[in-house]
Every structure is written in C-alpha cells, then in structure tokens.
Amino acid sequence: MLSSLRSLLSATKCPATRRCSGFVSRTRYVNRLKEDDVSCAAALQNGRIFLFHRLSPLLQRTERGTFRPAALISSDVQAILERLGSDGSLLRESVLINCSEQNQAQFCLDVGELDQEAVEEECEGNFVDLRKSFFLLSGAEAPLVAQGQALLRWHQTSRFCSATGQPTHRNQAGSQRVCSSSGTVYYPKMSPVVIVLVSDGKRCLLGRQSSFPRGMYSALAGFCDMGESLEEALCREVAEEVGLEVQSISYSSSQHWPFPHSSFMLGCHASVSPTDTQLDVDHTELEDARWFSLEEISSALQVKTPPRRGEPPVLWLPPEHAIGNRLITEWVVRQRESES
Ligand SMILES: NC(=O)C1=CN([C@@H]2O[C@H](COP(=O)(O)OP(=O)(O)OC[C@H]3O[C@@H](n4cnc5c(N)ncnc54)[C@H](O)[C@@H]3O)[C@@H](O)[C@H]2O)C=CC1
Numbered sequence: 001m002l003s004s005l006r007s008l009l010s011a012t013k014c015p016a017t018r019r020c021s022g023f024v025s026r027t028r029y030v031n032r033l034k035e036d037d038v039s040c041a042a043a044l045q046n047g048r049i050f051l052f053h054r055l056s057p058l059l060q061r062t063e064r065g066t067f068r069p070a071a072l073i074s075s076d077v078q079a080i081l082e083r084l085g086s087d088g089s090l091l092r093e094s095v096l097i098n099c100s101e102q103n104q105a106q107f108c109l110d111v112g113e114l115d116q117e118a119v120e121e122e123c124e125g126n127f128v129d130l131r132k133s134f135f136l137l138s139g140a141e142a143p144l145v146a147q148g149q150a151l152l153r154w155h156q157t158s159r160f161c162s163a164t165g166q167p168t169h170r171n172q173a174g175s176q177r178v179c180s181s182s183g184t185v186y187y188p189k190m191s192p193v194v195i196v197l198v199s200d201g202k203r204c205l206l207g208r209q210s211s212f213p214r215g216m217y218s219a220l221a222g223f224c225d226m227g228e229s230l231e232e233a234l235c236r237e238v239a240e241e242v243g244l245e246v247q248s249i250s251y252s253s254s255q256h257w258p259f260p261h262s263s264f265m266l267g268c269h270a271s272v273s274p275t276d277t278q279l280d281v282d283h284t285e286l287e288d289a290r291w292f293s294l295e296e297i298s299s300a301l302q303v304k305t306p307p308r309r310g311e312p313p314v315l316w317l318p319p320e321h322a323i324g325n326r327l328i329t330e331w332v333v334r335q336r337e338s339e340s
C-alpha cells in the first residue's frame, strides 16, 4: 500500500514545474510580505484586490459571456470605498492571497459593511455565492477565490483568543493573528479530508449526500480523525460509509476545498476485490451509493450543466476543478488504457 503511495507521490507534478522562470522569486516575495508589514502595506498600494461581500466573491461577466473574479486595482478600490462613504481604513483590512505571474500582489477584502448593490454598480459585477461561483469559474480562477474566502472567513471567526478570551490582532498580510494578552500566535486552520475513488477493476463507486444537488454523485469523502494517517482515515471512511474493506491505495493529488470551511482534500484511488463488492450503505451519511460502469461515467463527464428543475434526473459529477472530478477522470483514462 505504502509503496504505491510513494511511487505516485514522486510522479505527481510540482506546481513550480508548470511555471516559467520567476517562480522562486515570486514565492520569496510573498513570504517576505507575510513577515514585513511595511513591505506588505506598500505592495497593497500597487496590488490587485478581489472583493467579497459577506464572503461572496465579486464576479464580472466577460465579453464571451463567461465569468471571472474581478481583480480590481487597489487605487480604484480606494476611490470606490470613499465614494460609498467608507473612511478609507477598510482597504488596510485586505488580506494577502498570493502574487500573480505578472508580479502583482493579490489581496482579498470583504466589504460586507457597505451596501451590496452600490458596490456592484460601482464595480460592474455581482457578488455571487461561492458554491454557485464554483460552477461559473474556470479551473484556474476558482482556487484563488476559494483561498481568498477561506482567509477572510478565518479572520472573521478568529477575532478573539480561545484561551484568554482577549482580542487578537492580525499582521498586515493577514497570515497570522496574535493574542493581545498572551502573545499566542494563531495561523489559518484547515481540516484534512480524504477523498477516494473506489474501483472493483471494472466499475467505480460513487455516493451522494442528501445535500448534493439533484442527480450529483461524487467519490467518497470524510474528515480525518485526530491521530490517523491518510491510509487509516481512508480505510475507516470506506468501511463506515459503504461497508467495504479496501485492498490497495494509491495517492493522486490534493486540493484546498472551501466547503464547509477550509478542507485540505487528499485524493486517492483504492481497489476492492471483485468478489467483495456488496454495499452496505450507512444512510445517516449517504443518501445513496452505487457502482457505475465506464460507459455511465464517460457520458456523465460530458454533462457540463446540472439538469434544470422539471427535467428528468441525470447523473452528473463535481465540476472540473473539484478533485472528485479529477479522480473520476483519471479512473476513466486508466480503464480505457487497460481495455485497449
Ligand atoms: N472537492 C470534491 O470533489 C469533494 C469534496 N467533498 C468535501 O469533503 C468534505 C468531507 O466529506 P463528508 O462526507 O461531509 O465528511 P464525513 O464523511 O466525515 O462526514 C461529515 C461529518 O463528519 C464530522 N466531522 C468530523 N470532523 C469534522 C470537521 N473537521 N469539520 C466538519 N465536520 C467534521 C461531522 O459530524 C460531519 O457531519 C465535505 O465538506 C465536502 O465538501 C466531498 C466530495 C467531493
């Protein structure tokens, strides 16, 4: 089990290899901004800002009718805030996200205290709930918006120290908060989640929670318990949710996922014996779980928009930038290779 995990880990592409030169300098620049408040304040003056309103990102419609998150120039945001009656200090609450390939620092800012419609009119966009945004944005932009929302949410829910009850204060980048009384330093939190596509060699296993949109199925997922390894969490979740014993595991890739809060999704493939495929679904966790054939999955991958109300139910899968979709696509490729 572990050897297959190691071999896949070594074959997984490092994000830096997909980028051209400048990755190291950009990475070090972002790290410096996290540590140096003065540099970060200067970067904010020339940076790009992604606006949110009560954690919903601002999206603009492109000429092609698609959507993109609005990356506003810092000075424009400042002017808009002043026109809408904010005293200008709001801009300093921006939180550093990253640095673009054009070497511009990227920040996010929640303007929830301002009138939503007034900001939308000024910015020629709309604040769209993050779940809906995820189906409207391309693969490259959704993670940026998810990261911004996760950081803003963490700040909004971490204003007080959980040990002393005293206020916490953030650094300029927003990469940490410090208790004003004890000096305890807090960093943004994530919950590790294992997501696994189980196969019996011919079919793959997908489940749906009652909260999923109608007709949508995905790979099995579950939060890791304290003290568990990834492999232990995976075997436990599969046993708990569908009553199967996993035979082997291989690692695929990972992803930050903003729902329900900040999850760190660790994606794996797993196999069960073709003679041990009888499901015993825990209906307190899953509304349904079923084995799907390669044909069924291949046609579901072609469904790009969810069925409308009143239309017959049809199998559809998580959006392309969700790791669940990636695992399913990888399985389809492998099945086709093994059958050819
Ligand atoms: N990116 C993707 O493709 C997919 C992502 N997911 C995500 O995986 C996550 C976990 O899947 P579930 O089946 O819901 O998990 P799960 O099977 O562990 O069940 C959820 C329950 O676990 C408990 N729990 C334990 N630790 C928790 C924590 N740190 N935060 C919240 N609840 C905790 C709660 O009682 C909760 O009701 C979901 O939030 C979902 O958004 C799920 C499928 C696809």
Ligand SMILES: [Mg+2]
Binding pocket: 220, 221, 222, 241, 285
């Ligand atoms: Mg689950």
